[in-house]
Amino acid sequence: MKNNNKYIDELIQKHNFDKTKLLKILLEIQENSEQNYVSKEDIINLSEKLKVPLSQIHEVTTFFSAINTEPKGKYIIQLCDSTVCRLSKNYIAKDELEKELNIEMGGTTKDNLFTLEYVACFGACDRAPAMRIGKKVYGNLDKEKISKIINELRGDLNE
Amino acid sequence: MNKTVSFVTDNFNKYDGLNIKKYIEIGGFSGLKKLIEKGPDFVISELKETGLRGRGGAAYPTWKKWDMGKKRIAKDKYILCNADEGEPGTFKDRELLDKDPYSVLEGMIIAGITIGSVKGYIYIREEYPNIQDKVAKCIENARNEGVLGESVLGTDYSFDIELYTGAGAYICGEGSALIESMEGKSGRPRNKPPRIGTKGFMQVPTMVNNVETFSYVTAILRYGSEEYANYGTSESKGTKLISLSGNIKNPGMYEVPFGVTFYDVIYTIGGGMKSDSPFKFLQLGGVSGPIMQKYILNTPITYENTSAYGLPIGSGAITVGDETNNVVEFLLGVQKFFVHESCGKCTPCREGNIQLKQLLLKLNDGTITEEEVIRIERISNTMKIASLCGLGQTAPTAILSVIRYFTNDVYKKVGFHVDFDGDLVKHYLENMKIDMSQIKLKYTEFEY
Ligand code: SF4
Ligand code: FES
Numbered sequence: 321m322k323n324n325n326k327y328i329d330e331l332i333q334k335h336n337f338d339k340t341k342l343l344k345i346l347l348e349i350q351e352n353s354e355q356n357y358v359s360k361e362d363i364i365n366l367s368e369k370l371k372v373p374l375s376q377i378h379e380v381t382t383f384f385s386a387i388n389t390e391p392k393g394k395y396i397i398q399l400c401d402s403t404v405c406r407l408s409k410n411y412i413a414k415d416e417l418e419k420e421l422n423i424e425m426g427g428t429t430k431d432n433l434f435t436l437e438y439v440a441c442f443g444a445c446d447r448a449p450a451m452r453i454g455k456k457v458y459g460n461l462d463k464e465k466i467s468k469i470i471n472e473l474r475g476d477l478n479e
Numbered sequence: 480m481n482k483t484v485s486f487v488t489d490n491f492n493k494y495d496g497l498n499i500k501k502y503i504e505i506g507g508f509s510g511l512k513k514l515i516e517k518g519p520d521f522v523i524s525e526l527k528e529t530g531l532r533g534r535g536g537a538a539y540p541t542w543k544k545w546d547m548g549k550k551r552i553a554k555d556k557y558i559l560c561n562a563d564e565g566e567p568g569t570f571k572d573r574e575l576l577d578k579d580p581y582s583v584l585e586g587m588i589i590a591g592i593t594i595g596s597v598k599g600y601i602y603i604r605e606e607y608p609n610i611q612d613k614v615a616k617c618i619e620n621a622r623n624e625g626v627l628g629e630s631v632l633g634t635d636y637s638f639d640i641e642l643y644t645g646a647g648a649y650i651c652g653e654g655s656a657l658i659e660s661m662e663g664k665s666g667r668p669r670n671k672p673p674r675i676g677t678k679g680f681m682q683v684p685t686m687v688n689n690v691e692t693f694s695y696v697t698a699i700l701r702y703g704s705e706e707y708a709n710y711g712t713s714e715s716k717g718t719k720l721i722s723l724s725g726n727i728k729n730p731g732m733y734e735v736p737f738g739v740t741f742y743d744v745i746y747t748i749g750g751g752m753k754s755d756s757p758f759k760f761l762q763l764g765g766v767s768g769p770i771m772q773k774y775i776l777n778t779p780i781t782y783e784n785t786s787a788y789g790l791p792i793g794s795g796a797i798t799v800g801d802e803t804n805n806v807v808e809f810l811l812g813v814q815k816f817f818v819h820e821s822c823g824k825c826t827p828c829r830e831g832n833i834q835l836k837q838l839l840l841k842l843n844d845g846t847i848t849e850e851e852v853i854r855i856e857r858i859s860n861t862m863k864i865a866s867l868c869g870l871g872q873t874a875p876t877a878i879l880s881v882i883r884y885f886t887n888d889v890y891k892k893v894g895f896h897v898d899f900d901g902d903l904v905k906h907y908l909e910n911m912k913i914d915m916s917q918i919k920l921k922y923t924e925f926e927y
Contacts, residue, residue, distance in 0.1 A: 340681075342663035343646045347605065372663060383665035383822075386605045386647030402567035403766055404724045406812040407800050440649065440816055441567035442606035445724040445798075446731050455608040 327352065328365050339372055342380060346387050355391035355432065363389075385439065393428045393435035395473055397421075398452040402441035410449035413461040417451075420470045434473075482747050484710060486718045487691070487698045488734045490579040496613060499620040502581045508626060510700030511585050511592075515634055519549060519593040526696065528704035530716050535561055535652070535689030536764065536793045537869075538782065541696070547676065548594035548686040557685040558590045558599035560693055563657055565604060565649040566765030567816060568796035571720040572690035574732045576603070576610045579694065580617045584640060586693025588631060589700060591638040594686060599638065602657055604645040615642050649820040653868050654679075654687045656822065667822045668868040691720055711737035715781035719792065725761075725799035728753050735780070742776040745799055756801040760885070764793025766813045767873035769880035770806065806881050806888040807843050814839050817874040828871025831862040835878060842889065855882055 331348055335341040345366065350358050358381055367374040381387045399405075399413055418424055421434050428435040444450035447459020458469055485491065494501040502508075514522050526542035533539045548556065560583065564572040575583060587599045603611045618640050621627040629637045643661050651657045651666040658680045660666035669675075679685025695717075699707050708716045715737035721744060724730045728750030735744060741761065745751065752758060762770045769790060778784055785792050800809060814836045823829045838855050841847040859875030866872045882889055 339663045340643075340661055343660060344644055347644065347646060376664065379665045380663065383667075384646035384648050384660075385819075386645075401812070402816055403762070403809065403812045404568050404798055407725050407798070407804060407809065439647075440819060441565065443564055443570040443573050443604075445568050445570055445722070448724065448730075452606070 325365060328362065328369065332366075332369050337370065339370060342370065342372060342377070343384070345370070346377075346381060350387060355394070356396055356435075357388040357391050360389075391432075394433050395453055396435045396437065398437055398439040398442075399425075400441055400444070400448070400450050400452075401438040402445075404441070404445035405449040408448035410461075412463070413449050413451065413466060416463045416466045417470075420467055434470075482735065482739055482743050483733050484718055484736055485734055486702070486707065486710060487575075487582075487695050487720065488579070489698065490582060492578065496578050496580055497616060497620070499581065499617070499624050499626075503624075506701060507581055508585055508632065510697045511589055511626075511632065513700050514589050514592055515632065515636070519595075522589060522593045522696075522700065523549065525699060525704045529699055529707045530714075531692070531695055531699065531707075532782070533689060534691035534695065534720070534795070536566070536767075536791070538792065541688070541692055544676075544686065544688070545590065545593055548590075548596075548684070551594075551676070551684055553684045555598070555683045556594055556596040557680050557683050558587050558594070558596050559654075559658070559680065559685050559687040560587050560599065560601040560690060561652065561654065561657060561687050562601055562603040562607075562610075562690045563645050563652045564690070564794075565606075565652050565820075566767065566794050566796060568724050568762070568765045568798040569722045569794045570724075571722050571732050571795060573607055573610060575690055575694050575720075576607070576614060580610075580614050581621070582694045582697040583690050584614075584617060584621055584627075586688075586696040587640060588626070588638050589696055590686065590688065590693065592631070592636050596686070597637050597639070599640045600643055600661070600680065601640060602643045602645060602651075602661060604651075605647050606645075611642065611644055618642060648822075649816075650822045650868075650870055653870065654685075656868070657687075658685065665822075667824045668870075670867070712779070712781050712783075714783045719780070719795050721780075722794070722796045723749050723799070724796070726753050726756070726801040726804075727751070727799045737781045738779045740777055740779050741797070744780070744797060745776070749799070752799075752801050754801060754803070756803045758799065759802045759804060760800045760806060760809075762798045762800075762809075762813075762877065763796070764791050765796040765798075766816050767870070767876060768793050768796070770809070770877050770885070771880070772884060806885040807839065810878055810881055811836075811839055811843060813877045817870070821870065821874075825865075825867040825871065827862045827865040828867070828874065831858050831866075831871070832874055834858050835875065839878070852882060 331345055335345055346358055349362050363377050367377050381389050417436055421429055423429055423436055425436055442452055444457045444459050449461045450459040493505050523542050523546050531541045533541055562572050591599050627639050631638050645651050648666045651660050653668050654675050655669035656666040661680055675685050677684055711717045718734050718736050721733050721735055733748050758773055760770050762768055817832045818836050821828050821832050838851055859879050862871050862875050
């Protein structure tokens with residue numbers, strides 16, 4: 321936790337103690353956390369150092385979908401469930417992902433490696449059905465593609 | 480007539496979207512140079528000449544907005560580029576920022592110098608992290624090249640651009656909600672007045688335009704308003720970016736001249752349906768737009784036509800569904816989206832969307848009563864009239880279009896039939912005309 325403290329100090333400094341950079345700072349904290357979330361301690365810490373009321377940060381973290389306040393898996397697999405992906409039968413991808421990971425939509429694998437969740441459209445509708453893992457978008461999903469992607473991610477972890 | 484054209488997309492694939500030297504080599508910043516040479520009034524008159532309208536959805540004339548921005552007397556003014564593209568089925572801003580980001584930045588500089596602002600912001604949605612990285616690099620390159628900074632291209636004008644990012648909220652596409660989120664607050668629309676043109680980011684007058692609008696300004700200044708007017712119809716000059724998606728053979732972003740028909744877009748450009756199943760419906764302008772039957776296919780896409788038919792072009796999204804889909808199920812997807820994205824600030828939208836979802840579920844499993852079908856309409860109308868911002872006002876558009884005109888899908892399961900009319904198409908158009916014009920009025924009011 322101590323390390324984290326220092327990390328937040330540096331982050332705030334990098335953003336010149338600018339309160340309007342709150343979203344960016346929160347997203348960066350999340351990106352650098354092991355489990356893709358902003359912890360209570362982080363929020364308290366940030367509130368003191370950036371001099372933004374705790375209530376405001378709490379409101380912001382709960383308002384925005386991209387910020388998690390609960391721990392998630394190392395990889396968050398985000399399957400689009402908006403109109404175009406639904407037209408393109410995204411439920412096939414959902415079933416395959418659930419089978420492949422052995423969890424239900426919304427769940428996290430026991431080893432904390434994968435979280436599977438539905439998200440709203442992220443603008444890859446020309447490649448529907450699509451999913452997002454971190455910065456990467458995978459489109460035109462079918463069963464083969466999905467099992468290949470998951471296997472590759474698992475492979476990364478074993479290296 | 481050519482079905483697809485390249486006016487605003489002319490630079491696509493001529494450079495990698497990063498190399499600023501190459502952008503200059505292919506004519507980059509010549510629009511900006513024209514402004515420096517001929518002055519701000521020239522820009523406004525060129526824009527007026529073209530009739531260019533905002534491409535974020537509200538379709539407000541760009542020259543009017545800029546003229547007002549220019550005439551506003553204030554110590555500081557900001558330019559804001561709205562790249563929070565969140566409308567399902569829309570991905571044109573993503574393409575523009577990926578393939579020709581400098582044209583967007585150039586448009587922002589042109590806006591800044593025109594209205595007398597020295598600072599611009601670009602707000603890019605969280606869902607486009609690679610685009611954020613790219614634009615950040617482009618801003619850096621532009622500074623190094625002397626295009627941004629203290630002295631723009633060696634003149635006395637100064638202008639700089641800063642990048643902000645969203646965090647996954649559709650409502651932040653609404654200008655005042657976007658600004659709230661930039662200020663480190665949750666992104667809920669502000670009560671108006673004051674409009675953001677008067678009191679925007681940090682209370683400073685802020686002129687917001689969409690990514691596509693900025694890119695068009697750059698192209699219009701570069702090639703001239705006359706060249707732009709070579710495309711399109713007399714009332715809707717020029718071209719438009721269309722995001723085509725759904726059960727279609729060639730989904731993608733296309734630039735088309737105004738005046739092509741939906742048929743052209745779907746069949747000639749999009750290659751028709753992906754499977755053997757025939758066309759069933761299209762949704763225009765993303766989830767907040769109406770769902771139309773095949774009767775619409777022969778209609779030319781122009782502002783005058785679509786508003787006469789009560790169809791807002793909106794962001795230019797066209798999502799196509801084939802016969803294998805049940806429209807009510809499709810609507811459930813639309814409604815799930817709105818329930819999730821309503822910011823909760825006002826009651827008609829917050830509660831209305833939840834109620835509509837419950838009623839739709841009943842409609843879908845066939846347990847709805849006649850009275851409840853009528854209630855759908857009542858709730859929808861209340862939302863249209865009483866919601867605080869465009870989200871709540873447009874959320875029920877799709878539902879209303881479906882319960883009236885996709886009668887087979889809607890009433891097949893329930894065993895009764897609420898008969899709205901014999902002549903479906905005519906009735907539909909008449910109804911939508913009245914309804915949508917009311918909505919449009921609201922848009923104009925809330926534009927600033
Ligand atoms: S209409 Fe909906 S999104 Fe807009 S302010 Fe009201 S609750 Fe929020
Ligand atoms: S609807 Fe799925 S990415 Fe847009």
